[in-house]
Amino acid sequence: MVQDKQDKDQLAQMPIDQLYQSLRTSANGLTDQQVQSQKAKYGDNVITAAKGENKLLHFLKNFTSLMAILLWVSGFIAIFAKMVELGIAIWAVNIINGLFSYWQENQAHKASDALKKMLPTQATVIRNGKSEQIDTADIVPGDILMIAAGNSISADARIISADSFQVDESALTGESDLTDKKPDYHHGEGKFDEENLIYAGTVASAGSAKAVALSTGMNTEFGKIASLTQSQQAKPSPLELELNRLTRQLSIIAISIGIAFFLAAIFFVHYPVAQSFIFALGMVVAFIPEGLLPTVTLSLAQGVQRMAKKNALVKNLNSVETLGETTVIASDKTGTLTQNQMTINHVWLPDKVFTVSGEGYVNNGQVMDGQAAVKPGQNADLDLLMKAISLNNDTTVTPNNQPGAQAKIVGTPTEASLVILAEKYQLASKQLANANPRQKELVFDSVRKRMSTVNKGQDGKLTLYTKGALDGILSITKSILVNGQVRAITDDDIKQIQAADEEYAKQGLRSLAVAYRDLDASEDLSQATAANTEQNLTFVGLTIMADPPRPEIYAAVKKAHQAGIRIIMVTGDGPITAKSVAVKIGLVSDQARVITGDELSAMADEDLRQAVKGEVIFARVAPEQKYRIVKANQANGEIVASTGDGVNDAPALKQADIGIAMGATGTDVAKEAADMILTDDNFASIIAAIEEGRTVYSNIQKFLLYILNSNVPEAFPSVLFLFSGGLIPLPLTVMQILTIDLGTDMLPALGLGSEKSEPGVMQEPPRSRKAHLLNKSIIWKAFGLYGLVASIISAGAYFFVNYAYGWPKHALSASGAVYAEATTITLAAIVFCQIAAAMNARTKYTSVFKIGLFSNKHIVTGIIFEVILISLIIYVPFLQGVFNTHALGVQEWLFLIAIPIPLILLEELRKWVVRKYFLKRNS
Template sequence: MTQYATNDQLAQMPVDQFYQQMGSSPAGLPTTEADQRLTTDGPNTIQQGKRTSNFKAFIKNFTSLMAILLWVSGIIAILAGMLELGIAIWAVNVINGVFSFWQEHAAKKATDALKELLPTYTTVVRDGKTVQINANDLVPGDVFNIQTGNRISADARIVQCESLQVDESALSGESQLVSKQVAYHKGSGKYDEANLVYAGTIAAQGNAVAVAIQTGMKTEFGQIAALTEGEKKVASPLEIELNRLTREISVIGMLIGVAFFIAAILVVHTPVAKAFIFALGMIVAFIPEGLLPTVTLSLANGVQGMSKHHALVKELNSVETLGETTVICSDKTGTLTQNQMTIEHIWLPGQQYDVTGEGYENNGQIKRGNQPVAFGQNADLDLLLRASFLDNDTQVEAPKDAQHGPKIMGSPTEAALQILVAKAGMKTHEIQSTNPRVKEFGFDSNRKRMSTVNQATDGTKTLYTKGALDGILALCDTILVQGRVRPMTDQDKTQIEQANQAFATQGLRSLAVAYRSVTDSEDLNQTADQLEHHLTFIGLTVMSDPPRPEVYEAVKRCHTADIRIIMVTGDGPTTAKSVAVKIGINGENVRIITGDELAQMSDSDLETAVKGDVLFARVAPEQKYRIVKANKANGEIVASTGDGVNDAPALKQADIGIAMGQTGTDVAKEAADMILTDDNFASIVAAIQEGRTVYADIQKFLLYILNSNVPEAVPSILYLFSGGLIPLPLTVMQILTVDLGTDMMPALGLGSEKSEPGIMDQPPRPRNAHLLNRRIILKAFAWYGLISSVISTAAYFLVNYRYGGWPHQALASSGSVYLQATTMTLAAIVFCQIAMAENCRTKLVSVFKIGLFSNHRINFGIIFEVCLLALIIYVPILQGIFNTTGLTTLDWVVLATIPIPVFLVEELRKFMVRRHLSREGKSPAAVK
């Protein structure tokens, strides 16, 4: 590959030496040389990494640990003579796998979008002739044209330039346009060299001729792509936890199965074949076949809930990951703020005006105190407004509808000035027509100002200048004070600088405005420096990118939920701190780390720094990546926002990458796990609540299905420990009926339960916390399970007692009484589960508070399980399969009363716990 000097070295060389170094000339490369370089350096494309085929992506949904366990469960059920249930288990697995694949199929890798971002054709000079070539064929040394609206094809040095301004936000993260020129000047940021342009950025204004110095994967764009491609996406916390849970349940099920197998042979002397089938049935019974469908449903519900809050999730597991988030690394512009420059104040010597109305809307006013002021009421203000409008190249088109904002064609800063004059009621068409522009000096990053000469209808010409205060003030020798122009004194300059500094400490940006009359004898073909002199200072327009109104409450909710926010921005330290303190992210003593400081920090120092009250300003792309990585090294679950190409590696490195839907590049969107359609930080917080709800719902499901395992196991324990004197009160087929039949629909209903009150008043769950924890096990086995076991076992003995079989004589092991007793046991478990479904809906909050019948899926599930139970009991063919028989009217009356006391006893327990916590000053939401 051809070796050249570094970009910075090339940028500083004299033009002749630069051409010589690149082996090129103003006439461009010879075609033969270009072809040779294309062979040597390769095409100007972003290389794609190894791709996963759709087939492999499809198969992976059926090869997870839980999926494999379900395949084995189906085989076990078939071997146990239960063909229908085996097929049902497989069907559940197939449906879940297909649904998961469909949800994730739309996601593409970041480099697909990178390739699409490069333009198809580029106009170059070869053999002294201007030709159009495919952008893929561009090589280092090619001389090519840049025009307004072009996306730049390569990293290049400018050799000719006319008012070129480039949108580098996709790389730098900063929304301000960057002025370019032929002369070298090193700016403050990584991409701020005045005579260099970069692949993937956009020419917003002007045109230029440039020489390519890097193409393809060697461009800054390509290097970021390589970093993104090399960053592998690790398994989500939920995937890891589900695999761990599956292993635990598998081991428990196997141990129980082996224990029952040995006990059946040694204690009851059951034949080996029969004992084996009995043990297999118990293993299948302890496997939560509904776990995957319930998790998928919970995640899908979370996806739907997030979409209502303007958050689109690409992978289901990302939903729950959001709920675990402990740190949010957030951009400032457009996420915390509105990404709309807004004039807030006008400062004139001896006068200050406030401007109402935010963003690119003209529904505000200019006020002095409480008194509105319009154009035509104050001569000094009128002159500043006139200069702001005439010395302006930006156009603002009205929005097409309520869903879309105004269309800005040009600089956001100039757009704010255009809106300002609209708020003042200036008749812009009349001013424009009576003061046509006769000369323009575009904004220059060295001069830091822009000037125009406009000629009035009476022939008088006026030079209007706006820009950074330091540059403007140095050119002013007079000042406009209350309608009178007088010489500027040192005291005037001090007063102006103090006012500017006061605004800067508030995070506001000032733009100075000045003017002078141009005589007829002056040559307008002079340079800007020759014409911009002896100016009269008018005043300052003071602007900001205001915070989103809803971000204040969102930040408070994060603090309440013990979620830290770290601002990572390309803006300067003063502005960053002002916004962070204003909206409550940081305190006044926040540590500000700039990109230059960060570059000198070791990884260990950075890991220590991100634990404190800190924000980052003027960061480079790889530095944002380091910040995310440092937080993860500290054990944090990190969500990171981004919108530019430079953000892709950080988005991919984060546990949950969040791209901006409105301003984000395709690269960022493809690298991210979630896309915000409104670019709003508040939407992230709403999505976090949905994520926490998903995790809570999965735990509710586990509590529900595990508690039924106890009354299913107790009958077998009674059978074994009685030495067979107590016949099996519940057969294996009846156990599986509960697991795969009656329990399934209410369990799925729990997967769609809404957020419990107070869910955002507790900290994120610890990284080492597990879905199946001690609280759930104790509540499932020692409380819910115990209640159901007592009731169902009592039902079994009650039927035997009613027909004289107990305690007067041995319990029947066959016949009508035995069938009725086992049927009653099964039915009692089902009706206990009706109450348990309601009990599991909340942790400690009363179900009456959230609405007893508010979850329609649970209501449907309860109706479904009662109907299914009735079919199993009364349909002759099903009676033979499930060993059931019809029940009496009295039996149904008893069954119907079971859920009421079971539900009320749990409500009483929740009430007592709440009262106890209240006495101790604790919130029920804080209970794990």
């Protein structure tokens, strides 16, 4: 069994006889006894799944976060304080939230399951000198594999013999071009580019081959990726860490207040210890935001729904907010930043250059000579080139002219671009093929770097059409076609052609050369080979192609940079093309550093950490290198989002703070390892999702501001009671306090969780890891501004009612109708202050009138609900007894209704001052 890549390289270069001896096999395959021995030694050829978490523990962890534990304790305290209904209500909130979180988390799948599904179930092997079908799980090292076009490859193997064999390795490399495979060893550029090695999880696309299995199961490259993916431990999201910190902060605040009130009740009011303890427990419960978890969960869930409408499916609720913290995006190029549709944009002839309009596999463009469209019959040289690329082509394309829809291609992306070029030229390809039937094909291989076909014209003449890499074509060219005339090719001609090719290469464009030769009718095509047929060709021209950037990528990249997000291109493509595309779309400047996979292999981790701090592009990278790039950025303190679509991307996707898989072209493995799936494979959707993530975090802070500001007016009456030595009866009872926390406050608070993005959210830098949900701004607003104003208003209402009934001539009473009415107006005043707070908390700096005072229907509904609820508590006799309330008159209601108006206007004035002076000065 081959254990590592170095061993495979050694076996790839061994003579066949020595290879058989090393693997203890032969051309006749293994014997049954050898198979049994190998099976006992190496086990089944399967991808084994990592041991999963205990299902019960997985379920219970949704009820054991720090905030959840705090709520369990709060419920117990409420029951201990003889408020059983309240305790049950708090526990019910906790249970509902935990069940919802569990349901969401169950949407995530295991990456190893997808890996197992991708392996084929049957394979053809030679054993005991005979061909037989076996389950792929039974393949062992030393088995002789028989592989045909369309077969999935079941083990890492070395090719013994091959016939025009090509393999789709995109699941491992991420690149869509087919790879030629041959028995002879030759190492190309990239990790999986050995010509005589094939890998499990890839697919045979053309031809056939015989190979000997080197590695199976978890020892294959496929299995190593699975193992690397499984080894990644789930990390708490930044939001989970922040909520835990917030819980500790609120716990300290609540307990500290509880202790202070306990001591004050004993020393100032002279309550007995037991009564003081119960009083203090009530205050502790009142200061714990019971609605925090459900509001956070709802905010995240609504963010998930909004993202789904923008083509981003999020599998884990907490991933929504993590997106908003993203500082670095490690993005693939092909299909994410570009359209993954190779497009011809120029046709270069020795005496003329034509431009081609239209991008992608949609035949709605034209071949242009300046401003004029060119059609067949107007340029003989161009006609011949178009005829050559049409006849020398094995790919079919079914274009889809619907916006955003993918064309269906059967063949290679390069040949697909030639098919579309012929369509744009209005060439009748099918009729042309019928009139010029193919007589012979010399298939493409990576040594010749060209493909040829022999076609028979209507006049009976045979013509050889050849296309391929420029160097491969020029080496067999003897003449050149210029303006309809064939003449001997000169050194100056060659220099001109190469100069044009080099200029296009600097722009990140690829070229494909086209040539031809008229054959003698007497030539025996049955004996035709590349060596005796591809010679003395006439050079016609070059087709210049590129994978065009997505149209919307320019605006998305600009928006990301405005938001302080760096984008690092990580691609399997070549360095010249990668940098050209990156510069073109504004990803980096022309001074950006390009690091290839080979350079990266030689870099120490510290050097890599320094490299990723600047403008950098990674080209020709291998799977574990992408994983290293993500880890290096994380080591620098970055929040990393990484995109991917292949098996090779799974470890990086799982390591990243946010793994983003492609939904349209991605493998199941990538989708399962990711936190988010893009249904349109579009980078712009990532930026839209980041904006939603920032909005979710902002909404949680808005909720926090709203929910905490009511704590001050809730506590203020108790402060008056305690520090007056009991002379001022409690203006607000514990049950009335909890009415606000679990009743009137809840729906408006939940409405804040659904607030849309505030203007300018993507003009701010990503949130610092040192920044916290409960920051100085929220503390000042909640306790020093909103809370203080609400305390003055509600306390004033309490004393006003008592004043109307004879205070201070008569002492304040702790019972009776006057006391009930005074506490009722205090409670109602706080509720109406909260109506203003809900509106004020909707924006940080923007005027609430600009976004629409009533544009958030959830908040409007919540306000209506709390007015109805407080009315029921005030007027329903049964509830009057429970909450110690009393009916209010018209005069009191006019006072209450008027409360929000000045509070909203004063906050609007403050925001205007901030916008005009502070923000302008610091912009």
